[in-house]
Amino acid sequence: MQVVNVLKDYDTLIITGGRMDVKAIRRFLDDLEVMKSDKLNIIAVDGGIERADELGIKPTHIIGDFDTVDPDVLKRYMMDESIQVDSYRPEKDETDTELAADLCKRLESKKVLIIGALGGRMDHELSNIFLLEKFNQYGIMAAIADELNVMVYMTESFYYEKLSSYKYFSLISLSDKIEGLNISGCKYTLSNGSLNQFSSLCISNEITDEQAEVKFKQGKILVISSRDRFN
Amino acid sequence: MQVVNVLKDYDTLIITGGRMDVKAIRRFLDDLEVMKSDKLNIIAVDGGIERADELGIKPTHIIGDFDTVDPDVLKRYMMDESIQVDSYRPEKDETDTELAADLCKRLESKKVLIIGALGGRMDHELSNIFLLEKFNQYGIMAAIADELNVMVYMTESFYYEKLSSYKYFSLISLSDKIEGLNISGCKYTLSNGSLNQFSSLCISNEITDEQAEVKFKQGKILVISSRDRFN
Incomplete structure (x- = not known):
């Protein structure tokens, strides 16, 4: 069974254009040591x-139809020959973040962290969350994070390492029903239980052992580590 | 077929404890005229x-286990005899917002606006969004809003009135697949189409007529009106 640690071992960082507390995200990335790879x-x-510009992070790739970026900033990045540019027509069917998922596949990414995907327009936010399924189909472990949350999408049983900086551990079923669900290593355990789609049953659990163990036969689970405050 | 206008005719306002831009929400509520009922x-x-205190809005009811509210503020509201108090033990199975849904049923609410439910902890946010299904089962039209978004949950075909202040009109399927989907009155129309669960196909549409018409046989659709900015 896969051991998941959502704070470690990223080979790819995606920065999208959602609402972002730049200072908090900068500190969050420093804590994560993701930039040290x-x-x-x-x-x-x-x-x-x-957002990358505000964070002081230089991208290796820029992608999109570039309809929501300041032309001066764009020009500066376009002219930097060390940055690869993928530009698309605005009338495409895919969202820009979907195109980034395809790029990750081409880059053979294994573990991807996505920031700037939460907050702001809810249609964008929800479609970013549901895009985790696409990464999963590509065999890529993708996490969406802001300073309060890190979420991943799992379709198989897994171990999840306890994170000292995140109190809450929540599971949300995106399938009609998850059957034969076993949760151990947590404050609230479950033995051969079931989780209905969108039920709040597994919200605000806490990991008490070194790892939580989550076993189920089949289904789609959104796993969220969260905290009330970031310092 | 039901005609939906998400800016009008609310008989109940629910204020939950999520992250909130108090100034923006205050102006948003004034624009909506919801407080004039x-x-x-x-x-x-x-x-x-x-949040209600910061917004300068006096509740008619307070509900919850009161574990996340400042004791001084709570005491002041508890002592006001014009406010009805529903208190619960912290160990209950339901989230506080679920209890609020049950209260709406007892109050025979027909149309409920929920603010403070977006942002902050994603486990709370998603469970608030999925709670729209519970309101729907109670026969209550419930909307979740912040200054950029208003979303409702529909299980039957509907007309949706164009809102001049929201550019985007998005549909997200929460069912495996919506079959026989027809969308008219919009920039992008659909005739006998299908919408997969979590597909981004119907994101960022725009209503061009007085109303959008959305017809489908069965399924669960999240309808989101959104805008990039609120002044």
């Missing part, structure tokens, strides 16, 4: 180019 | 009591 792909998606 | 039930949920 030698060969980190950094993909700035459309408006995410401005 | 004669007999508006105002339910403050736990931490939402402090």
